[in-house]
Amino acid sequence: MPDLATRYSIQRPYPQRKEAPEQYRVERCGVRTLEKQLESDRGRIINSAAVRRLQQKTQVFPLEHNAAVRSRLTHSLEVQQTGRFIVRTIFDRLGQGASILGLDGLERATESLVEMACLMHDIGNPPFGHFGEAAISRWFEQTLPQLPPFIHDDLSEPEWALRAELLRELRSFEGNAQAIRLISQLQKLNLTYTQTACILKYTRCATEPKPAKGEALDYLRKKPGYYFSEREFVSHLQSVLDMAPGHRFPLTYLMEAADDIAYCLADLEDGVDKGILSCERLAQLLKEQFLALREPFGDGDAPHFSGKCFAELIDFALERSAQESINKEHEFFVWMRVKLVHPLVNHAAEAFIDHIGAISEGSLNRALLEDDSPCHSIVETLKRVAIRHVFSVAEVETLELQGYRIISGLLEHYKPLLMLPMEAFSDLCRGGSRGLLIESRLFHRLPNKHVKAYLTLVEQVPVLEDGSRLGETVWERYCRCRLLQDMISGMTDQYALDEFRALSVIGA
Ligand SMILES: Nc1nc2c(ncn2[C@H]2C[C@H](O)[C@@H](COP(=O)(O)OP(=O)(O)OP(=O)(O)O)O2)c(=O)[nH]1
Numbered sequence: 472m473p474d475l476a477t478r479y480s481i482q483r484p485y486p487q488r489k490e491a492p493e494q495y496r497v498e499r500c501g502v503r504t505l506e507k508q509l510e511s512d513r514g515r516i517i518n519s520a521a522v523r524r525l526q527q528k529t530q531v532f533p534l535e536h537n538a539a540v541r542s543r544l545t546h547s548l549e550v551q552q553t554g555r556f557i558v559r560t561i562f563d564r565l566g567q568g569a570s571i572l573g574l575d576g577l578e579r580a581t582e583s584l585v586e587m588a589c590l591m592h593d594i595g596n597p598p599f600g601h602f603g604e605a606a607i608s609r610w611f612e613q614t615l616p617q618l619p620p621f622i623h624d625d626l627s628e629p630e631w632a633l634r635a636e637l638l639r640e641l642r643s644f645e646g647n648a649q650a651i652r653l654i655s656q657l658q659k660l661n662l663t664y665t666q667t668a669c670i671l672k673y674t675r676c677a678t679e680p681k682p683a684k685g686e687a688l689d690y691l692r693k694k695p696g697y698y699f700s701e702r703e704f705v706s707h708l709q710s711v712l713d714m715a716p717g718h719r720f721p722l723t724y725l726m727e728a729a730d731d732i733a734y735c736l737a738d739l740e741d742g743v744d745k746g747i748l749s750c751e752r753l754a755q756l757l758k759e760q761f762l763a764l765r766e767p768f769g770d771g772d773a774p775h776f777s778g779k780c781f782a783e784l785i786d787f788a789l790e791r792s793a794q795e796s797i798n799k800e801h802e803f804f805v806w807m808r809v810k811l812v813h814p815l816v817n818h819a820a821e822a823f824i825d826h827i828g829a830i831s832e833g834s835l836n837r838a839l840l841e842d843d844s845p846c847h848s849i850v851e852t853l854k855r856v857a858i859r860h861v862f863s864v865a866e867v868e869t870l871e872l873q874g875y876r877i878i879s880g881l882l883e884h885y886k887p888l889l890m891l892p893m894e895a896f897s898d899l900c901r902g903g904s905r906g907l908l909i910e911s912r913l914f915h916r917l918p919n920k921h922v923k924a925y926l927t928l929v930e931q932v933p934v935l936e937d938g939s940r941l942g943e944t945v946w947e948r949y950c951r952c953r954l955l956q957d958m959i960s961g962m963t964d965q966y967a968l969d970e971f972r973a974l975s976v977i978g979a
Pocket residue numbers: 530531532593596600601646647672694730734738862867
């Protein structure tokens with residue numbers, strides 16, 4: 472079994488130290504140095520604009536005015552807390568055994584890595600959450616066939632192949648892949664590779680096809696985890712941390728479990744807070760859903776969860792809330808959390824320890840909580856009730872349609888920039904604007920940082936299998952599409968709405 476601790480490295484893309492790479496490993500640099508470097512990562516992350524922008528991005532409810540309802544930022548803070556709880560539970564359980572896993576003395580470092588991964592895990596998400604991702608992907612899917620070098624060009628065989636892969640990538644915008652791009656190229660946070668690896672949730676490059684069910688590591692590769700533009704960064708990260716391609720960094724499993732535990736209850740609480748469901752109705756739905764999920768396991772009509780019948784536990788939370796005179800809903804969720812979070816955290820910690828071999832290798836092909844246990848059924852129950860009874864109500868769907876309209880509308884406004892021939896766009900980048908009435912004005916609205924990232928990427932024309940280079944026009948157009956995706960996904964909900972209104976000449 473690979474020793475977990477050998478994966479803890481303080482190496483960064485832009486090193487500030489002069490030592491040879493072996494000195495970056497915790498066995499050589501020592502735990503104190505590692506902790507100091509991770510403290511520096513914390514500062515870089517907490518002070519980043521990408522984290523601040525989460526405060527105005529949708530978790531479930533787009534453009535929400537009620538600040539008590541979760542945004543991506545408040546959700547991420549809850550994930551951070553849950554992540555810390557899981558790490559502490561693992562170390563408490565391990566006790567003296569931490570040294571067997573090579574984790575001796577690494578509790579603080581592990582806690583910091585997981586906490587910061589949790590805080591950052593959603594930074595690549597576009598405005599309007601899931602629907603934002605879908606809107607970007609769909610717009611590109613419909614528009615790419617109209618873009619000049621993508622529809623006609625005199626290309627060699629290998630160029631055709633890569634062009635097709637780049638098009639596949641541009642059709643599938645992914646928040647997780649965008650997060651890797653943000654850290655490495657757009658914000659250049661220069662985090663330790665170890666810290667960045669904790670949020671590399673999926674391990675497939677977006678140019679590769681989705682694996683078929685049953686294929687090796689199909690779960691870890693089910694969504695794009697990084698873009699072609701970051702392939703060299705990721706490949707370097709993998710070699711620094713001894714990660715095989717397609718495999719995960721061990722602590723990423725903890726970030727994923729913390730996210731699952733945090734949002735499954737929180738989304739329902741927000742639904743109740745917004746008056747979409749009453750606690751009584753929710754309690755009934757949860758009991759029914761849990762029974763239905765446990766049926767194939769034959770544990771009867773009172774399946775046990777953490778030594779108690781699940782229905783009893785819900786009724787207990789309901790009773791406690793009935794005794795509360797002022798904030799009944801709050802009381803209900805306090806008790807739900809008290810009764811559910813501990814067992815779920817314990818289960819995640821146990822699964823981490825039980826599967827430490829596969830986890831150290833990064834080959835466990837599922838989420839920690841995804842087994843056939845009652846704990847898994849609880850998470851599934853909460854998620855399914857949210858999907859059926861919160862996300863799909865008319866109010867939420869209307870807001871999602873508005874988000875969709877805003878994102879596709881914005882991309883449509885910026886489309887003239889994508890249609891320009893390469894030479895005219897380079898002219899714009901050099902400050903020229905002759906004859907480009909609309910395009911020059913649109914260009915001036917692009918964030919400087921994103922234009923700089925585009926200019927850097929344009930220079931990195933990929934080398935093909937046969938040693939030749941990809942045609943410049945195709946590569947440049949890929950970079951320009953990426954630029955537009957960077958710009959749109961970097962917006963907050965409110966900023967996207969304001970920008971859409973401004974460009975559409977609609978008043979507030
Ligand atoms: N409004 C709405 N929210 C949804 C829907 N499906 C899931 N959500 C919420 C549930 C969670 O609070 C949140 C999860 O968002 P993410 O985009 O991060 O997805 P998740 O982490 O499950 O998947 P990932 O593996 O990161 O792609 O979105 C939906 O159809 N509508």
